[in-house]
Amino acid sequence: MSNTFLGMPALPVYGHGNLNATEPFPKAAHRELGNDQLRANLGHATHTIRDKRLRVVSELPDWEEMRNAGSAIKNATMANLPVLLEQFEANFTARGGIIHWARDAQEANEIVTALIRETGESEVVKVKSMATQEIGLNEYLEEQGIAAFETDLAELIVQLDHDKPSHILVPAIHKNRSQVREIFLREMPVVDPNLTDDPARLAEAARTHLRKKFLSAKVAVSGANFGLADTGTLTVVESEGNGRMCLTLPETLITVMGIEKLLPSWTDLEVFMQLLPRSSTGERMNPYTSLWTGVTPGDGPQNVHLVMLDNGRTAALADEMGRTALNCIRCSACMNVCPVYERTGGHAYGSTYPGPIGAILSPLMTGIKSEENNSLPYASSLCGACFDACPVKINIPEILVHLRGVDVDSKRSARKIPTQMDVIMKAAEWAFSSGSHLNILEKGLPLGKLVAGRDKVIKKLPGMGAGWTQSRDIPAPPTQSFRQWWDKEHQPESGVDHQSTTPEGAQA
Amino acid sequence: MKIALFATCIVDAMYPRTAQATVAILERLGHKVVFPSGQACCGQMHVNSGYFKEAHSVVANHVAAFDTDDYDVAVAPSGSCVASVKHQHELVARRCGDAALEARAAVVGAKTYELSQLLTDVLGVTSAAEQLGSYFPHKVTYHPSCHGMRLLRLEDKQLNLLKSVGAIEMVELPEADQCCGFGGTFSMKNADVSSAMNADKAANICGTGAELCSGGDASCLMHIGGGLSRQGSDVGTLHFAEILASTLENPVSVSGAVTLAGSKR
Incomplete structure (x- = not known):
C-alpha cells in the first residue's frame, strides 16, 4: 500500500458506542440466570409473542415467498449501497431535507448536539430508535446539558428506571407490570398515588406524563425503519402513536439512521410492511406508519435533518460471510424464539443489539477483538430457530460459526501457549x-x-x-x-x- | 441396495448398539450393509467451535472414506452428523481453499441420508411393525433434535416410524421443538445456559409420564439422559433405531435403573 491519499478511508472502520459486551457472555449469563423474576418475566413474554407470531405467519400462504423477496431486496440493496445512498441523498435534499454523514458514534452525537444547539432548545422528545441507543445519544446529550425524553412507553419505563433496554422491540420485556407501577410511582413528578398495575391505568399515567412534553417540544429526535432511495422518503413504523406526534408536532426533526436501512424503491416497502409487523409484534398490520419526504411548507417540521450513520456497518459489509447481518430489519423475531435469550435476557449480551442477531451484528460492527465481543458468537446452541423465524432469511447460525472461526484465527498467531x-x-x-x-x-x-x-x-x-x-x-x-x-x-x-x-x- | 453405514464417532465409541440396530433394520429389509473402515467423524465439533483449519483434515478423511462407487447410498443414525456432511463439508473445503475437496464433498453429501429419511423416502417403510417386525411395549416420548428438524427438515419421519412400532405407547412431549441445550462445545463453554435449557427439557419429559425419551441423535440423547441421570430420574433415553430393531423375540431391555441412551443394559 502506498501512503498516497486516495480519497478512501482504510477499511474496516469499526463501530463504537453501545455495541460491546463488557464481560464475557458466560459470566453475564450466569448472573442473569440467577434472577428468577427476570426469567419468569422473559419466559412469559417471549412465549406470548412467539405464539402470536406463529399464528399470523401461518395464515399467509405466501410467507416463504415473501421472505425470499425480502431477502433478495436487501441483498440487492447491499450490493448497490453506494449508488443508492447517493440517490437517496439527492432526492432527500431536493425536497428540502438536509443530510449529514457520520462515520461513527462520536461524529453522530456531535452532529445531533450541534443541530439541537442551533435551535436554542435544551429539551428534545424522542421516538424509539435503535440507532440512537447504539451511539449512546441520550447520555451524550445529558453531558451537554440537553434533556432527551423517551416517548415510547417501554423506553420511558426503562429511562425512568435508569436502566438499559433488554430487547430491541420490547425494551422493558424484563419488567412485569407491578415493577412498572413501582417505577412510575417512584420516578414520575406528578402521578396518582393510587395507581394500580392495571395495564390501562399504567398507559394512562404515561400518557398524562408525556402529553405536556409533546405539546411543548420544539425538537424531536427519531430513528427510521426504512429509507426509500427513489423518492428520498423516511419511514417510522410503530404501535403507540407517540412517534407520529414527535414526527409531526415539533419544528425541527432530526433523524438518525444506519446506512443499511435503505430500500431501492417505494414499491419495495410493500414487502416489508407485510414482513415486519407479523414478525415483530405478531400483528397483521402495525397501528401507525409515518412516511415523510423532506419538508412540506406549512405542515409538520420545517427543519428536517437526517444523520446517516456508518459506525461499523461498512466493516460488516466488507465481511463476505457476515454481510447479510445488515439485512436485519430489527423485528426481534430471532430473540423471541431464542432459547438462550429466553433464559439470559438482553442485558447479558452487553450490546444494544441482543439475542441471536446481536451475537453476530455486534462483533461484525466492532471487529471480533473489541472488548468481550468475541464471546458473543458462542452464545448459541446453533439450534437454528432464529434462522427459521427471520423474515429476511439471515442465516444466523452459519454466521455465528463463521465468526467463531474468525475468533479462533485471530488468536492463532498471537497465542504463545495453546488454550x-x-x-x-x-x-x-x-x-x-x-x-x-x-x-x-x-x-x-x-x-x-x-x-x-x-x-x-x-x-x-x-x-x-x-x-x-x-x-x-x-x-x-x-x-x-x-x-x-x-x-x-x-x-x-x-x-x-x-x-x-x-x-x-x-x-x- | 448396497448401503454404506456412517456410524458417526459418538455412536461408534459410546453407543455401538445404535449402529448395530441400524445394521439390523437394513438387513431385515434385505439390503447389504457395508462399513467403510476409513471413516471417523463428520467434523462438526471442529467446525462449530470455529476450528476450520483442523476440520479440514477431518472432512477430507470422511470424503476419502465415502467417495467411492462401492455403495448406492450412505446412511447415518444422526440428523446432526448428516446435516454436517450435507451442509458443512463444502463450506469447510471452500474456506480452506480446497476446490477439489469441495466438489467431492458435494457428491458424498448428495448420497448421504439420515436413517428415517432413508427408511421413509427411499426404502418405503410406512409401518415398522409390519415391515420390520418392530415391537416395543413401552410408554415413550420423543424429542426431535434441532438439526434434523431445521437443517434436514425431517418433519415427523422419526416420530411416524416410532408410532408404527407394535405395542408402543407414544406420548407427546410439550415444547418438543425447543433445543435441549446440547450444542456441542456450547454445553461446556456456556454450561449454565445449557444446563438451564436441559432442565426445562427434563421437566417436560418427566411430565409426560413416559418411561423413555427417544430421538434421532445420540449426542442430544446423551445430554438429555445425562441430565435425567444426575437428577436421579428413572427416565432414560433411547435412539429410535434401537426401538425399531426391537422385536417380540429379541426385545431391547429397558428394565432396571437409569439408561443413558442404552448404555446401561
Whole structure:
C-alpha cells in the first residue's frame, strides 16, 4: 500500500458506542440466570409473542415467498449501497431535507448536539430508535446539558428506571407490570398515588406524563425503519402513536439512521410492511406508519435533518460471510424464539443489539477483538430457530460459526501457549482424521468403564469437561466400539456371513 | 441396495448398539450393509467451535472414506452428523481453499441420508411393525433434535416410524421443538445456559409420564439422559433405531435403573 491519499478511508472502520459486551457472555449469563423474576418475566413474554407470531405467519400462504423477496431486496440493496445512498441523498435534499454523514458514534452525537444547539432548545422528545441507543445519544446529550425524553412507553419505563433496554422491540420485556407501577410511582413528578398495575391505568399515567412534553417540544429526535432511495422518503413504523406526534408536532426533526436501512424503491416497502409487523409484534398490520419526504411548507417540521450513520456497518459489509447481518430489519423475531435469550435476557449480551442477531451484528460492527465481543458468537446452541423465524432469511447460525472461526484465527498467531480448547481440538483432529487413529483410541474404552465404576456413570470431569458434569452424568462407555464389533463379525477367515448374524443391539 | 453405514464417532465409541440396530433394520429389509473402515467423524465439533483449519483434515478423511462407487447410498443414525456432511463439508473445503475437496464433498453429501429419511423416502417403510417386525411395549416420548428438524427438515419421519412400532405407547412431549441445550462445545463453554435449557427439557419429559425419551441423535440423547441421570430420574433415553430393531423375540431391555441412551443394559 502506498501512503498516497486516495480519497478512501482504510477499511474496516469499526463501530463504537453501545455495541460491546463488557464481560464475557458466560459470566453475564450466569448472573442473569440467577434472577428468577427476570426469567419468569422473559419466559412469559417471549412465549406470548412467539405464539402470536406463529399464528399470523401461518395464515399467509405466501410467507416463504415473501421472505425470499425480502431477502433478495436487501441483498440487492447491499450490493448497490453506494449508488443508492447517493440517490437517496439527492432526492432527500431536493425536497428540502438536509443530510449529514457520520462515520461513527462520536461524529453522530456531535452532529445531533450541534443541530439541537442551533435551535436554542435544551429539551428534545424522542421516538424509539435503535440507532440512537447504539451511539449512546441520550447520555451524550445529558453531558451537554440537553434533556432527551423517551416517548415510547417501554423506553420511558426503562429511562425512568435508569436502566438499559433488554430487547430491541420490547425494551422493558424484563419488567412485569407491578415493577412498572413501582417505577412510575417512584420516578414520575406528578402521578396518582393510587395507581394500580392495571395495564390501562399504567398507559394512562404515561400518557398524562408525556402529553405536556409533546405539546411543548420544539425538537424531536427519531430513528427510521426504512429509507426509500427513489423518492428520498423516511419511514417510522410503530404501535403507540407517540412517534407520529414527535414526527409531526415539533419544528425541527432530526433523524438518525444506519446506512443499511435503505430500500431501492417505494414499491419495495410493500414487502416489508407485510414482513415486519407479523414478525415483530405478531400483528397483521402495525397501528401507525409515518412516511415523510423532506419538508412540506406549512405542515409538520420545517427543519428536517437526517444523520446517516456508518459506525461499523461498512466493516460488516466488507465481511463476505457476515454481510447479510445488515439485512436485519430489527423485528426481534430471532430473540423471541431464542432459547438462550429466553433464559439470559438482553442485558447479558452487553450490546444494544441482543439475542441471536446481536451475537453476530455486534462483533461484525466492532471487529471480533473489541472488548468481550468475541464471546458473543458462542452464545448459541446453533439450534437454528432464529434462522427459521427471520423474515429476511439471515442465516444466523452459519454466521455465528463463521465468526467463531474468525475468533479462533485471530488468536492463532498471537497465542504463545495453546488454550485447553486448542489442545482438545488438535488432539481431536488427529483422532478424527483417520479410522485407524480412532480405533486406537477406542481400544481404551474399557478404561472409561473402569473410571465409571459400579455406578456405571462418570459424575465428575476435569477442566472444560467440568462444565458438562456440573449438571450431567456421562454413561460408562461400552467394552468395545461398533468398529471393533464389526471387524470381529466380518473377518473373512472366520467364515461368518454377516447377513445371518443377529446384531447385539437387537437382543440386549 | 448396497448401503454404506456412517456410524458417526459418538455412536461408534459410546453407543455401538445404535449402529448395530441400524445394521439390523437394513438387513431385515434385505439390503447389504457395508462399513467403510476409513471413516471417523463428520467434523462438526471442529467446525462449530470455529476450528476450520483442523476440520479440514477431518472432512477430507470422511470424503476419502465415502467417495467411492462401492455403495448406492450412505446412511447415518444422526440428523446432526448428516446435516454436517450435507451442509458443512463444502463450506469447510471452500474456506480452506480446497476446490477439489469441495466438489467431492458435494457428491458424498448428495448420497448421504439420515436413517428415517432413508427408511421413509427411499426404502418405503410406512409401518415398522409390519415391515420390520418392530415391537416395543413401552410408554415413550420423543424429542426431535434441532438439526434434523431445521437443517434436514425431517418433519415427523422419526416420530411416524416410532408410532408404527407394535405395542408402543407414544406420548407427546410439550415444547418438543425447543433445543435441549446440547450444542456441542456450547454445553461446556456456556454450561449454565445449557444446563438451564436441559432442565426445562427434563421437566417436560418427566411430565409426560413416559418411561423413555427417544430421538434421532445420540449426542442430544446423551445430554438429555445425562441430565435425567444426575437428577436421579428413572427416565432414560433411547435412539429410535434401537426401538425399531426391537422385536417380540429379541426385545431391547429397558428394565432396571437409569439408561443413558442404552448404555446401561
